[in-house]
Amino acid sequence: MIFRDFLTLTSSSFLAARMRSFLTGLGIAIGIAAVILLTSIGDGLHQFVLAEFSEFGTNIVTVQPGKTQTKGSNIGVIGSVRPLSLDDAEALRHLPYVENVNPGLMGNADLRANGKTRRSTVFGEGRNFSEAFTMKVQSGTFWNDADDEQARALAVLGTKVKQELFGAQNPLGQYLRIGGQRYRVIGVMESKGQILGMDMDDAVFIPAARAMELFNRPGLMEINVSYRPSADVNTVTRLITERLKEMHGREDFTTISQEEALEVLGSVLSVLTFAVGALGGISLLVGAVGILTIMTMAVTERTAEIGLLRALGAQEKQVLMLFLGEAIMLSALGGVFGLLIGIGIAQGLHLLVPALPVHTPWLFAVLAELTAVSIGLAAGVAPAMRAARLDPVEALHAE
Amino acid sequence: MIELQNVCRTFIVGDQQVAALRDINLRLDAAEYISIMGPSGSGKSTLLNLIGLLDRPSSGTYLLDEGNVTQLSDEQQANARRDKIGFVFQSFHLVPRLTAAQNVELPMILAGIPPEERKARVQVLMQNYGLSERADHRPDQLSGGQRQRVAIARATVMNPTVLLADEPTGNLDRNTGWEVLKLLEGLMDKGITLVVVTHDAEIGARARRQIHMLDGRILSDEQTN
Numbered sequence: 001m002i003f004r005d006f007l008t009l010t011s012s013s014f015l016a017a018r019m020r021s022f023l024t025g026l027g028i029a030i031g032i033a034a035v036i037l038l039t040s041i042g043d044g045l046h047q048f049v050l051a052e053f054s055e056f057g058t059n060i061v062t063v064q065p066g067k068t069q070t071k072g073s074n075i076g077v078i079g080s081v082r083p084l085s086l087d088d089a090e091a092l093r094h095l096p097y098v099e100n101v102n103p104g105l106m107g108n109a110d111l112r113a114n115g116k117t118r119r120s121t122v123f124g125e126g127r128n129f130s131e132a133f134t135m136k137v138q139s140g141t142f143w144n145d146a147d148d149e150q151a152r153a154l155a156v157l158g159t160k161v162k163q164e165l166f167g168a169q170n171p172l173g174q175y176l177r178i179g180g181q182r183y184r185v186i187g188v189m190e191s192k193g194q195i196l197g198m199d200m201d202d203a204v205f206i207p208a209a210r211a212m213e214l215f216n217r218p219g220l221m222e223i224n225v226s227y228r229p230s231a232d233v234n235t236v237t238r239l240i241t242e243r244l245k246e247m248h249g250r251e252d253f254t255t256i257s258q259e260e261a262l263e264v265l266g267s268v269l270s271v272l273t274f275a276v277g278a279l280g281g282i283s284l285l286v287g288a289v290g291i292l293t294i295m296t297m298a299v300t301e302r303t304a305e306i307g308l309l310r311a312l313g314a315q316e317k318q319v320l321m322l323f324l325g326e327a328i329m330l331s332a333l334g335g336v337f338g339l340l341i342g343i344g345i346a347q348g349l350h351l352l353v354p355a356l357p358v359h360t361p362w363l364f365a366v367l368a369e370l371t372a373v374s375i376g377l378a379a380g381v382a383p384a385m386r387a388a389r390l391d392p393v394e395a396l397h398a399e
Numbered sequence: 400m401i402e403l404q405n406v407c408r409t410f411i412v413g414d415q416q417v418a419a420l421r422d423i424n425l426r427l428d429a430a431e432y433i434s435i436m437g438p439s440g441s442g443k444s445t446l447l448n449l450i451g452l453l454d455r456p457s458s459g460t461y462l463l464d465e466g467n468v469t470q471l472s473d474e475q476q477a478n479a480r481r482d483k484i485g486f487v488f489q490s491f492h493l494v495p496r497l498t499a500a501q502n503v504e505l506p507m508i509l510a511g512i513p514p515e516e517r518k519a520r521v522q523v524l525m526q527n528y529g530l531s532e533r534a535d536h537r538p539d540q541l542s543g544g545q546r547q548r549v550a551i552a553r554a555t556v557m558n559p560t561v562l563l564a565d566e567p568t569g570n571l572d573r574n575t576g577w578e579v580l581k582l583l584e585g586l587m588d589k590g591i592t593l594v595v596v597t598h599d600a601e602i603g604a605r606a607r608r609q610i611h612m613l614d615g616r617i618l619s620d621e622q623t624n
Contacts, residue, residue: 001508001509001511002511002513005508005514012496012497013496015496304492307492308492309509310453310477310480311451311453311480311486312480312486312505312553313480313481313482313506313509314477315473315477315478316474316477318509392454393448393453393454396492
């Protein structure tokens with residue numbers, strides 16, 4: 001049989017029962033649509049968070065004070081935690097593979113300049129901040145004092161702070177007060193927008209030592225270590241851990257590599273994907289039962305026709321293929337319909353709620369369609385085999 | 400052309416063996432016109448199905464065009480049926496969702512004949528049988544006579560060796576029935592062997608060779624002029 005004739009024949013039979021075929025296909029369509037919709041949202045979120053993360057640059061290991069224990073509870077202050085100091089940060093600078101080390105902490109403070117006051121985020125950072133985090137200085141420079149401890153009172157402004165306090169004026173060389181202390185403005189950062197909900201433009205950057213003093217904190221909130229892209233993250237983490245243990249006497253800090261953070265995110269998303277897959281799987285199973293039912297009915301209804309086809313010289317194989325083809329075509333069309341619904345709803349949601357990132361991976365669409373086709377195949381096999389094995393003489397006389 | 404040697408066919412009904420055909424010996428030549436008559440249960444339909452390769456003998460030999468077709472595989476049997484045998488049924492057996500032309504095309508589709516050739520052959524047949532204007536109609540838009548003519552066109556489109564007609568006029572009124580019979584009888588000019596199964600003596604009498612069956616045996620096999 002020529003393939004085009006095969007298609008014409010199979011489609012003619014389910015076109016003859018349009019409503020029934022539509023409803024059967026709908027079962028598959030709903031399953032596929034659910035899977036596609038939820039994976040589109042899941043993948044959109046994944047890509048969104050990934051993009052946010054890499055805004056800070058890649059190849060970064062973060063060290064935070066305090067050891068996160070997965071078991072047992074903290075009873076009072078038995079294990080007192082030694083804060084991370086600028087010395088710790090300085091020590092990490094000399095490790096192999098390390099490119100930049102940035103001590104960091106943050107808080108809020110009143111900024112005053114030109115008779116205007118604004119409350120903004122104040123970041124205490126190291127001199128390599130801009131290189132470590134791929135944040136560029138738009139005008140002026142970042143401070144470059146060799147000794148973080150003895151850092152001068154210099155400040156770099158975020159674009160929004162600059163705009164609010166200085167307007168169109170050139171702020172470079174001017175002074176502003178941060179929490180009462182006087183700082184000289186030496187630079188303005190490039191606009192960076194929001195990252196993970198934090199407005200990086202509504203911020204001021206000052207040396208970490210100054211910030212500790214300002215916020216009256218004994219130590220840093222974190223040390224970010226950026227390493228050469230060619231280096232292995234585990235090696236870098238091990239070197240950092242060893243060096244700090246040497247300095248602190250014990251492991252009272254936590255290292256988090258960006259890869260680890262992404263892995264956690266990935267595992268959360270994979271649980272989500274699994275749940276979605278299970279839900280979609282159930283609806284697809286229901287769809288498969290629908291196809292099985294409809295095909296069983298079709299074989300019964302068209303028994304005389306099967307007998308006729310056999311009398312006209314159809315081989316068992318050809319009858320099998322015709323019915324199998326019909327089941328597959330039903331579920332494949334249902335699958336395509338489901339893809340359209342799923343992508344349609346996902347894009348519609350994106351139009352309604354632009355903040356919701358949506359992305360349909362092509363691989364998923366293809367996999368979903370393949371799943372639909374295999375469901376048709378699986379559900380169609382039994383009825384098609386029954387059709388093929390019918391005794392032609394008996395089939396011819398069925399009414 | 401067609402030769403049955405010592406053919407038996409038994410069915411198992413419950414735990415009993417029922418002999419539908421007992422030791423049939425029969426030879427049909429090209430362009431012969433044979434009618435098979437007998438009461439129901441005499442085995443005439445079983446004989447027809449056997450000749451039509453829809454069934455297999457329990458014992459004995461069946462030669463079709465000098466070839467032994469007794470032990471063919473399903474695929475070979477189906478192909479032989481497609482290429483050498485045409486069926487015409489009492490209830491027409493047209494596929495309701497296909498047009499008249501598509502119904503005629505069906506055996507050629509199964510055989511994988513290219514569309515251009517199919518179209519040409521269908522057109523010629525439809526013209527010959529006076530169905531040109533009905534080509535695009537579905538079976539439920541055709542009269543009984545037209546339906547049977549479509550069925551005959553379908554049965555002959557592959558130029559078969561033998562055409563088997565099972566009560567071809569059973570669902571038609573008298574006049575239409577005669578017309579259909581005349582159409583069938585005309586096929587002998589093309590060298591097709593025509594076998595008509597009927598219990599209508601008047602129709603059976605039109606055939607030059609008349610076979611009467613009873614209880615699975617051939618009771619009489621008469622040649623008339």
